[in-house]
Amino acid sequence: MTAANSPRYDHSRTEHARRKKVIAGGVNSNVRLHGAPVPLTFVRGEGARLWDVDGNAYIDYAAGMGPMVLGHNHPTVTAAVQESLAAGQLFAGQHQREAEFAEALVGALPWIESIRMGMSGTEMDLLAVRIARATTGHRKIVRFAGHYHGWLDPLFVDMSVTTDPLAPVPLTAGQSASAATDVIMCEWNDLAQLERALEGGDIAGVLMEPVMCNVGLIPPSAGYLEGVKALCRQHGALFIVDEVITGFRLGLCGAQGFYGIQGDISIYAKAIASGFPLAVLGTSDGLLAGVGSGKINHSGTYNAGVSSVAAGVATLRFLIDNNPYPEMDRLTCHLTDGLRRLDAELGVGLVVDHIGGSMLQTRFGRPGPMTSRAEFAANSDEDRLARFLGHLQDLGVRPTSRGLWFVSASHDEALIGKSLDAAREALCRL
Helix, strand or coil: CCCCCCHHHHHHHHHHHHHHCCCHHHCCCHHHCCCCCCCCCEEEEEECEEEECCCCEEEECCHHHCCCCCCECCHHHHHHHHHHHCCCCCCCCCCHHHHHHHHHHHHHCCCCCEEEEECCHHHHHHHHHHHHHHHHCCCEEEEECCCCCCCCCCCCEEECCCCCCECEEECCCCCCHHHHCCEEEECCCCHHHHHHHHHCCCEEEEEECCCECCCCCECCCCCHHHHHHHHHHHHCCEEEEECCCCCCCCCCCHHHHHHCCCCCEEEECHHHHCCCCCEEEEECHHHHHHHHHCCCCCCCCCCCCHHHHHHHHHHHHHHHHHCCHHHHHHHHHHHHHHHHHHHHHHCCCEEEECCCCCEEEEEECCCCCCCCHHHHHHCCCHHHHHHHHHHHHHCCEECCCCCEEECCCCCCHHHHHHHHHHHHHHHHHC
């Protein structure tokens, strides 16, 4: 019996059918549309485990697509949120936890002097673009193939292959084609192409993930980040670093601390508040002065909601005071090494990419570090990966649907061992 008709997912099938009657596609994010055999329905998360409506238990490496750096329902975060609920949720005004959170973040990240809070990385990326345009007087933004900065029109673009640098094209029906004309697309890790883009002029900012995490797990080439920063300085553009995924994953100071290169503007979300809706733009006092004076608009009813900020304070305090990173890194290396040993033993073509921190990428293709989206696509068998991930799910292990694994502070040796046992069985079923 295959997973497609296995009774182990019957209740998820029923719940999905129920949702589809009143929710478009049965999901509220298109990323979840293609869950197999159907988008699963979960009822509980605890530590590094999830349970679905059928009673199936999973060792969770999807981690809410990254936010659950401490694990699900972490007692420190839960207690802080429960305490905050008694005080209220929204005041159309300020509360004391805002300063507490900002002070902790500024204290932890020495390249940030001031912040603004929102609810999603998408919002903060758009605010960064607005600041860059207001500061430089220029209009266009450079971004990179395979990076992701939200689903809204001004940044949700792909690339054609007819020009160099590459012309952006809208990605979805109903999207404004004119919005895409303000974006110049470049290939990741191609410094010469970026230089040509900047030489064209009118560039307000260069926006990037410091490690490509939305297509594979692709590090910057040696000297690349330094070269990007130097080109931005030379051409009067702001260097905007989107750490929505890498922030608090490659150590407390994220990728900018990991590589020792800081941008002009930094974006954080996901792991910053353990799954509660909180995102941050951090930069210098000078670059945020226009926002602070009201000259550059940044608004939002739900910005800095009491429970979200309480979760952010609790998460930051735990990460700073308890430093779970050495153990998370050790367990991630254990998982990486174990998966690589399985491939050496079984010879099935599994490749595990890991650059450090608590993330790894599994794929099937040519070994060796990838440098771009195109190279990753040419060396990744998506069908085989999907079968591998399906078998893992049936065996109670759940990475993300694109083969990216997140290890949390709640994982331990026993769970890593069980995950490797499941991986062995999944690989044998291919």
